[in-house]
Amino acid sequence: MRYITIALAKGRLAKQALEIFENIGIRCDEMKDEKTRKLIFTNEELKLRFFLAKPSDVPTYVEYGAADLGIVGKDTILEENRKLYEVYDLNVGKCNMCVCGPASAKEKLQHHELIRVASKYPNIAKDYFYNKKHQTVEIIKLNGSVELAPIVGLAEVIVDIVETGATLRENGLEVLEVVCPLSARMVVNQVSMKMENERIGKLISDVKNYLEQKNDKTEA
């Protein structure tokens, strides 16, 4: 049997994903050891391999078939825009992609005027302003602490992920527009889905059943 390789986006999401896998009988205890220097972890019994990757690299591994399956946020999927199957919404890590700025910047989003938009997600920002709002903007790609940009005058607004909004409030910023809701997704390589339909199909439906049952319980 071939190994099925699963790429997980490093960080909180990976922990949540491992917890879900554990609940459907897929264990990979090696991976929970935070001190380990190993890059790839195997479950010989089920012929599974796991690895952690930077979130923005997960779609790349899956598209090229280096990983058959991946767990990654919708934000990354939208930003990377790769050719893959997005088969399931895990409904964890829910948050929104938003346009944020000081309250005074609201006005600047109304009249199609040329403004500067800072973001870690230049593609999402561009798609939103060009194709949905039909506003021509200058996009400034940043790699972190995007909230700084409107404060120090690098950009009028930012496009970023908002969970609680605490950082925004502390810095005198607010959500001006919601671009789209986000959550973790399961993505699958197109060829793997067909060549290993049985095993991958079972994995997806196991995850699905588990999460649906869990939801029913919390609702009841």
Added chain:
Amino acid sequence: MKKDLLHTPEGVRDIYNGECASKLVLQNRLHDVCTLYGYNDIQTPSFEFFDVFNKERGTVPSNEMFKFFDRYGNTLVLRPDMTPAIARTAAKYFEDNTLPIKLCYVGNTFVNVSKYYQGKLKENTNIGAELIGDDSIEADFEIISMVIDCMKNSGLKEFQVEIGNVMFFKGLLKEAGISGDEEEMLLGLIQEKNYFGVEELLDSLKIDAHISKVLLELPQLFGSVEVLEKAKSLTQNEECLAAIERLEDLYDLLKATGSDKYISFDLGALSNHAYYTGIIFHAYTFGTGEPVINGGRYDKLIGQFGCEKASIGFSITVDSLMAALSRQNIKIPVDIQGLLLVYPSTHARYTLSYANQLRRLDMPVAAIKEAADKDIAQYRKYAADSQLEYVVLMNEATVDNQNEVKVYASATDYTEEMTLADILGGKLS
């Protein structure tokens, strides 16, 4: 040193030595399948007018084509895809043919893929076949059989040919009255197998609950032949049922020849290639993240060039297939034969005329002059890299051909003693 002159631009590369030999062998094996089915070769120009490949005839977005201008200011493109070019020739040269036209081609296509795909090839060798002027189920069968034969002939053991029918989706769209932007969005979501995305979009469109249920099922309608049964039970739509029936008939034909074990179905497999109007198919194998063969039926494409002809065809991306074979450790058997003659300058004349005698007997012969600092191990490696089977050091030979010389195999440690006359007599082959 002009080291920066050595680079090729991003997305194109040199292919040489053993890899080039393997690629040509593979190309011939695939081309042989087309020849065996009686297809005629056709060559079309590497660049054509932009309009030939644009919009509804196009397969590649305009911003991914290599464009340039001719002296009159017309926009030209390096062909991103062979099919529209073949369709053009069919409308131009075979307009009056009423019998089917069978054409095959080997050629390079050029797609200027986005910056995200650094290293992905922008120039690819394609081999394909087009069966023009035949809308019958037997034509579908012939093309699928050729696809299977090509996959087998390449040396692959594990592969799958997945067939869909875009008419199923198109029938549903028509019934639901979806078109334009919404159609494009829905097509994208179904192709991504994004069940939730499809659900969300359908909710916002407020279409008939019955049709939306079928559309929701589409991302899951793939797998073995049972999905056809399932699809049939979902809808009463005549166009959709006809689409399924076509697939069932095709499956029966394939089953009769024992090819059904390679076949699976995916009704959610649609294509960005707007020209497809019937069955579409992809052939997959391990080791590459994308299909190695694509194709389908395009009954309206040639009509756009002014002459209606129902057609079907496929195209193999040879470079992806090569990559898949090497990742699966499947060797392409390259013909290794012939002789490397290493001669000292004293034997030059004699060696060259001896080489010509062998060539007349159809034996490949390379002759190189002996170098002071090289030994037999290096000559063997040289011969192996040049796909030559044996090495002979001519300094051991006398002009009369009659004394024994040592013949070294290039790839193994094997040696044998024989005379040059023996070799001429065919003792090596």
